[in-house]
Amino acid sequence: MASPRSSRKREQKLNELTASQAVTLLRKGEVSAEDYAQACLDRISEREETVQAWVHLDPDYVLAQARAADDLRKAGKGVGPLHGLPVGVKDIIDTADMPTQNGSPIFKGYQPARDAFCVATLRAAGAIIMGKTVTTELATLTPNKTRNPHNPEHTPGGSSSGSAAGVADFMIPAALATQTGGSVIRPASFCGVYGLKPTLGLISRRGVTLQSHTLDTVGVYGRSLEDLALLGDVLSAHDPDDPVSYVRGRTSLSAILAEKPPLPPLFAFCKTPAWDQADAVTREAFEELVAELKDHVQEVQIPSLADAIENQIKVMGAENAAYYGAYLKSGGLSPGLANRVETGAKVSGGDYVKAVNARETIYASIEDTLLHYTAILTPASPGPGSKGLGSTGNAVFNGMWTYLGVPCVTLPLLEADGLPFGVQLVGMHRDEGRLLRTAKWLVEHLRKGK
Amino acid sequence: MASPRSSRKREQKLNELTASQAVTLLRKGEVSAEDYAQACLDRISEREETVQAWVHLDPDYVLAQARAADDLRKAGKGVGPLHGLPVGVKDIIDTADMPTQNGSPIFKGYQPARDAFCVATLRAAGAIIMGKTVTTELATLTPNKTRNPHNPEHTPGGSSSGSAAGVADFMIPAALATQTGGSVIRPASFCGVYGLKPTLGLISRRGVTLQSHTLDTVGVYGRSLEDLALLGDVLSAHDPDDPVSYVRGRTSLSAILAEKPPLPPLFAFCKTPAWDQADAVTREAFEELVAELKDHVQEVQIPSLADAIENQIKVMGAENAAYYGAYLKSGGLSPGLANRVETGAKVSGGDYVKAVNARETIYASIEDTLLHYTAILTPASPGPGSKGLGSTGNAVFNGMWTYLGVPCVTLPLLEADGLPFGVQLVGMHRDEGRLLRTAKWLVEHLRKGK
Numbered sequence: 001m002a003s004p005r006s007s008r009k010r011e012q013k014l015n016e017l018t019a020s021q022a023v024t025l026l027r028k029g030e031v032s033a034e035d036y037a038q039a040c041l042d043r044i045s046e047r048e049e050t051v052q053a054w055v056h057l058d059p060d061y062v063l064a065q066a067r068a069a070d071d072l073r074k075a076g077k078g079v080g081p082l083h084g085l086p087v088g089v090k091d092i093i094d095t096a097d098m099p100t101q102n103g104s105p106i107f108k109g110y111q112p113a114r115d116a117f118c119v120a121t122l123r124a125a126g127a128i129i130m131g132k133t134v135t136t137e138l139a140t141l142t143p144n145k146t147r148n149p150h151n152p153e154h155t156p157g158g159s160s161s162g163s164a165a166g167v168a169d170f171m172i173p174a175a176l177a178t179q180t181g182g183s184v185i186r187p188a189s190f191c192g193v194y195g196l197k198p199t200l201g202l203i204s205r206r207g208v209t210l211q212s213h214t215l216d217t218v219g220v221y222g223r224s225l226e227d228l229a230l231l232g233d234v235l236s237a238h239d240p241d242d243p244v245s246y247v248r249g250r251t252s253l254s255a256i257l258a259e260k261p262p263l264p265p266l267f268a269f270c271k272t273p274a275w276d277q278a279d280a281v282t283r284e285a286f287e288e289l290v291a292e293l294k295d296h297v298q299e300v301q302i303p304s305l306a307d308a309i310e311n312q313i314k315v316m317g318a319e320n321a322a323y324y325g326a327y328l329k330s331g332g333l334s335p336g337l338a339n340r341v342e343t344g345a346k347v348s349g350g351d352y353v354k355a356v357n358a359r360e361t362i363y364a365s366i367e368d369t370l371l372h373y374t375a376i377l378t379p380a381s382p383g384p385g386s387k388g389l390g391s392t393g394n395a396v397f398n399g400m401w402t403y404l405g406v407p408c409v410t411l412p413l414l415e416a417d418g419l420p421f422g423v424q425l426v427g428m429h430r431d432e433g434r435l436l437r438t439a440k441w442l443v444e445h446l447r448k449g450k
Numbered sequence: 451m452a453s454p455r456s457s458r459k460r461e462q463k464l465n466e467l468t469a470s471q472a473v474t475l476l477r478k479g480e481v482s483a484e485d486y487a488q489a490c491l492d493r494i495s496e497r498e499e500t501v502q503a504w505v506h507l508d509p510d511y512v513l514a515q516a517r518a519a520d521d522l523r524k525a526g527k528g529v530g531p532l533h534g535l536p537v538g539v540k541d542i543i544d545t546a547d548m549p550t551q552n553g554s555p556i557f558k559g560y561q562p563a564r565d566a567f568c569v570a571t572l573r574a575a576g577a578i579i580m581g582k583t584v585t586t587e588l589a590t591l592t593p594n595k596t597r598n599p600h601n602p603e604h605t606p607g608g609s610s611s612g613s614a615a616g617v618a619d620f621m622i623p624a625a626l627a628t629q630t631g632g633s634v635i636r637p638a639s640f641c642g643v644y645g646l647k648p649t650l651g652l653i654s655r656r657g658v659t660l661q662s663h664t665l666d667t668v669g670v671y672g673r674s675l676e677d678l679a680l681l682g683d684v685l686s687a688h689d690p691d692d693p694v695s696y697v698r699g700r701t702s703l704s705a706i707l708a709e710k711p712p713l714p715p716l717f718a719f720c721k722t723p724a725w726d727q728a729d730a731v732t733r734e735a736f737e738e739l740v741a742e743l744k745d746h747v748q749e750v751q752i753p754s755l756a757d758a759i760e761n762q763i764k765v766m767g768a769e770n771a772a773y774y775g776a777y778l779k780s781g782g783l784s785p786g787l788a789n790r791v792e793t794g795a796k797v798s799g800g801d802y803v804k805a806v807n808a809r810e811t812i813y814a815s816i817e818d819t820l821l822h823y824t825a826i827l828t829p830a831s832p833g834p835g836s837k838g839l840g841s842t843g844n845a846v847f848n849g850m851w852t853y854l855g856v857p858c859v860t861l862p863l864l865e866a867d868g869l870p871f872g873v874q875l876v877g878m879h880r881d882e883g884r885l886l887r888t889a890k891w892l893v894e895h896l897r898k899g900k
Contacts, residue, residue, distance in 0.1 A: 318799020322807070325800050349768020349802030350775050350795045357772070 033084030083126030116207025133162030157187030158392030182398025190385030192420030204239030256433030279383030317344030380422030483534030533576030566657025583612030607637030608842030632848025640835030642870030650855035654689030706883030729833030767794030830872030
């Protein structure tokens with residue numbers, strides 16, 4: 001083993017660096033991409049039997065990519081913002097050099113011809129694709145093998161199970177996830193990582209298995225807010241081939257995050273119409289949080305979120321039926337997913353259109369709150385990941401925000417019985433920069449209070 | 451009466467001018483807007499009892515608008531391209547100064563607060579809004595009072611019944627129409643006027659009663675191809691508040707129409723999967739037409755149009771259920787429309803999404819034909835307007851093109867038993883300029899042949 005890694009190891013384990021810390025060391029050449037990748041692979045060797053985050057991983061190929069990255073840097077070639085950073089990719093996202101099996105026997109061994117736009121963007125920025133992380137069946141509710149790294153008898157959440165568990169367990173510094181109901185935020189909450197589900201359209205969905213064009217959103221996991229900004233900046237390249245992709249202003253999320261907020265934030269604590277589904281520990285935790293935030297928080301009621309919850313279910317149902325309906329006939333769906341698709345097929349076209357159309361009206365109804373307050377403060381999940389691996393938990397605290405297309409970030413600030421769970425902040429469309437900066441204020445404010 | 455009108459009347463009746471001829475005379479001051487409007491009003495007085503094209507008409511208000519237009523011109527103020535031209539507006543299009551009753555008791559006496567974008571655009575170009583023309587019930591199939599001016603026992607078609615009949619009967623030189631199935635092209639065919647259903651998105655739909663956001667398209671009627679270009683140029687202003695509105699290149703339709711085609715056209719005669727619903731006279735007429743066009747035409751088969759016909763029905767059904775479903779409960783729908791909305795509500799959300807999504811694929815499947823041939827040649831309707839006023843006829847030759855969003859023009863070139871019917875030309879998206887120029891070649895070629 002090369003000496004820089006050995007020398008650093010005495011200070012901090014390489015695989016425990018945040019992505020932002022790692023890219024700085026990698027760019028300067030203080031850590032080689034090979035050593036860094038090896039540290040991550042070592043952690044995977046040690047822990048994969050317990051955590052089971054990976055569906056495809058080829059250590060030799062990872063190391064070959066890492067050595068190529070080192071050669072490039074040594075040759076003085078330009079390096080991108082993610083040069084040498086290993087990233088996990090959820091297995092519903094196409095990779096030209098690894099299978100994309102969608103967590104379903106229907107796609108067993110399926111090898112896409114091209115990278116998804118977001119994967120190509122990561123590679124162009126210098127990232128190393130570490131492997132494919134476990135997804136639930138077709139990114140819906142039926143779990144695959146991954147376990148919660150904090151307690152393997154508990155669910156890691158889903159559908160981005162392997163991405164969340166891999167980042168939480170220090171196997172990779174960052175990973176790609178996707179959300180149609182609560183599949184970015186919920187696993188991050190259960191596994192205790194930072195997660196960003198950005199505004200619909202910030203990150204292209206081309207090459208990502210489609211289950212709902214109105215809802216599907218690509219997000220990211222990291223071990224700090226800076227990680228989310230770093231990945232978000234790279235991934236927000238405009239893609240004219242995704243109809244919802246928009247051209248983003250040029251101010252980087254990282255730059256906004258590095259600023260001090262011009263004013264102390266004022267949070268809108270929103271229990272949401274899902275509050276009666278929150279665990280007792282969540283109710284207590286938010287009571288304490290609100291008390292600690294004092295005059296930085298006010299409680300708000302947003303009754304129109306009840307319609308958002310209902311409409312997300314209708315839209316997801318109808319679009320699932322459109323995109324997965326063919327598998328009902330061809331076979332290969334689990335009974336749970338087959339039932340979901342059959343139920344979705346019962347949503348009428350008229351009700352579907354009304355549910356899609358209501359989105360702008362409901363967003364308009366929360367815009368006043370979003371303008372008056374710096375961010376909405378709300379649970380990321382009903383509580384920690386529950387015991388048992390048969391369910392990935394309840395997405396009721398997520399679907400309404402996915403439907404509205406607003407950016408959401410979850411912060412691993414809460415814990416019960418050794419299991420983490422998240423605080424969710426929600427912001428205005430296309431305003432994830434300010435949302436991350438507000439989140440940073442919250443993390444630091446609570447840290448000071450301790 | 452002023453003398454210019456009397457002197458012109460000896461040459462040609464003012465109300466029989468085409469819109470293009472009229473605007474030239476109006477601009478030069480050779481005809482006053484007042485005299486021109488009076489000639490149209492005289493024709494309406496004479497014929498309205500038979501034709502019944504109007505649901506709202508206030509002659510004094512029309513003349514007041516016309517006198518104001520004359521005063522502006524006499525004062526040397528700038529005049530727009532439609533200065534002093536009376537235009538009929540279908541009664542599903544909002545007008546701030548006249549009721550918009552949608553051909554339905556539900557909207558009896560309803561007075562919108564603002565002009566529709568297209569009406570405001572017409573006024574800004576100097577047009578005079580003549581009045582509101584009869585529409586079928588909520589622009590669907592249940593007829594209102596209008597009759598075919600060529601034989602009042604026959605249907606004028608629908609839903610833009612009054613606009614088509616008014617232009618055909620020389621009551622107005624031009625009018626606004628809309629199409630969701632076949633409501634621009636079919637009435638033009640039955641009444642014997644020129645009609646343009648442009649590319650979806652050329653003309654804004656803001657302020658037009660919404661029955662299907664995927665299909666609803668605003669179109670125009672005139673008495674020549676130049677009239678269609680004139681109106682199309684004015685109305686194609688970009689409207690950022692209609693999601694399908696696009697920014698058009700600056701070459702005017704009138705300028706393209708005035709050019710000679712660089713090559714003689716080659717038409718693709720397409721019977722379409724609806725051919726077995728064409729009348730015998732239509733089959734004969736097209737046989738003759740194809741024979742007369744000799745090597746300017748080839749017959750083509752486009753099997754994917756069968757799916758386009760089916761998909762238009764599904765999309766219209768589901769969206770009708772979304773937008774008109776509330777009236778089922780509140781009451782006021784005719785039994786026919788109530789039944790249509792109930793049937794539409796049975797389209798599942800999944801089938802609806804698939805029907806919307808298939809549009810691009812089917813368009814791609816006809817693009818080769820559209821690239822190889824100058825235009826598709828096909829019936830505008832199954833035949834002439836049939837006897838009886840209980841039905842506005844069959845839109846089967848129109849729905850597939852509306853679904854695909856392609857521009858369609860109908861030319862009043864055919865006749866049977868004293869009743870006109872149209873030849874339809876279909877072109878590529880956003881290419882109505884070339885379509886109109888090709889149509890002009892066809893009209894002139896057939897005229898020479900006679």
